[in-house]
Amino acid sequence: MNSCFEMPPKRKRVSANMAANVNSKPGCWKVPEVYKHHEQHNACFSRPKYRDGRRAKAVKVYTINLESRYVMIQGVPAIGVMEELIQLCALYGTVEEYRPLDEYPAEEFTEVYLVKFQKLTSARAAKRNMDEKSFYGGVLHVCYVPEYESVEDTKLKLQDRRSYVLKVARSRAKERVADAVHMESTSSESVPTSSRVFATNNPIFNSDKTGETSSFSHCSGFPLLPLPPQEYFHQDYRGNEPTEDQMGTLHDAVPPDVKQQKVQNFSSFSKDPNSEKKLASNPDSSVKLVPRTAHLEKNKRRKMEEATKQPVPDSGEPSLIGPKLPEPHKLDMNDQSLNTTVNLIRGTMKQVTSVPDLKPAEKKVKPRRRI
Amino acid sequence: MMKRNFSPETSDRFEYLQALVTEFQDSDSEEAKEQVLANLANFAYDPKNTEYLRQLQVTDLFLDMLTEKNENFIEFGMGGLCNLSMDPDCRDLILDSDGISLITNCLSNQREETVLSAITTLMNLVTPASQSQLTEPGILQCMLRFSLAESPRLHNLAAVFLQDCCTKDQVRQAEQQMQGQQMAVGIPLPKD
16 A cells, blocks of 8 residues: 555645535545535426437536445435335345435435445446335435545446446447458448448447347447336346446436437538438438537647647646645735735746746637637 | 448437537537537447547547636536546547646646546546656646545545556655645645
């Protein structure tokens, strides 16, 4: 273990809102704190129909950092139903540990529980199926509580995620090659180069050809249909990989029925009446239809950066990355002229002591986005 | 015209994502843009979409967001990069677009979620070629300060970075360089 991780918890509170919950107990079963990600965000009702999902969802981005095999369940009626609650949780995967969070602020006559699943996928299924569901007369609110993870938990979570994504990417690449070969041998009249392009564009289509990936593409096809809970159990017991596709997290962005809404969607977005046909028949050219300005911007950014490049501050004094100290308090000398003098001196001191900063290179006017 | 037997599922998915990108570019409403950006960032979580998102140059779209003024844009863009950077192809694209400096700038963001996404993204970006840039003393010192943070998520993630992405010697060096400099006490850490 590195020495820096074993620093005694003598940290000073900085912000006032954090000062309320002083808590220096180590380990994962400590006194709970209320974090912002526990809150239920307000659902968004202003989405146009084509990207309005089946369930009301808040505008929120899920990352692996937010997910966890630790979940907190709020709104459990305080009528002694802990056993029933844990049995319900166990439907979604093995529960390793659980305990009531008595110290956590709860609504009257309700309890809050912390549940640690063995696998992240179980926690995901439980959250998706139990959140906002009624339970003995109460409505449950289930959220991930990654703050209960240990360093090791976090590390494993990230490793698992990375290897899963890598696995999918690898099988995609494999099928791309296999399909390119297949296409060339079957369609002799077609231009080989474009068939290759087609192959690269269709990893899902291609992946259906092998048993390996189809095992989980059968239930994660697009558009996603809501699955009865039984299917999740089935998946959970099979192993953790397959359920990756059905995270509740993606759900909010998945259109309810793409086919039905395609017409709407394109009537509102494409000026070209033929574009639907074009898009459907030729996705690679459709990429060119909508020119992304990012490339231009990127080049511009690069050029501007080169032009304004600062001397690299490598000379023993690395620039400070991360949060900066607050500005020193401005003294008020109660006199205009004295204040001016103080400011002048302060300015000079700053110039003399300041470290060459990286900032100016990045803080330039953003190039305008043109469509 | 060449005959192409697309599975309907595949082309639908691509078209849908493209429609999102188009709406993002065409829309003048901040609210609509936030929603679409969040959609795209969530789609980036599913590795099945990464290929399409890469073709639609969504990595650059997310990187562009990091210099926006709207904090939601920054948070969602950073979240999208965190999701996309798990994929090796997208990782290489981000590195090619000089994403590292844009992302390290997000380490000083006020929102914890943005900072967490930035740390995870930086970890995802580590390759033999990029390793030296990602473990420069400035970043390591920042991680050392984060590892002293009260927020368990922040100090856990910073600890993982220090364990996984650099050598113990580098950590020791960074610690020595920090001696005499301002200590972690009093530094404003990201708010919840």
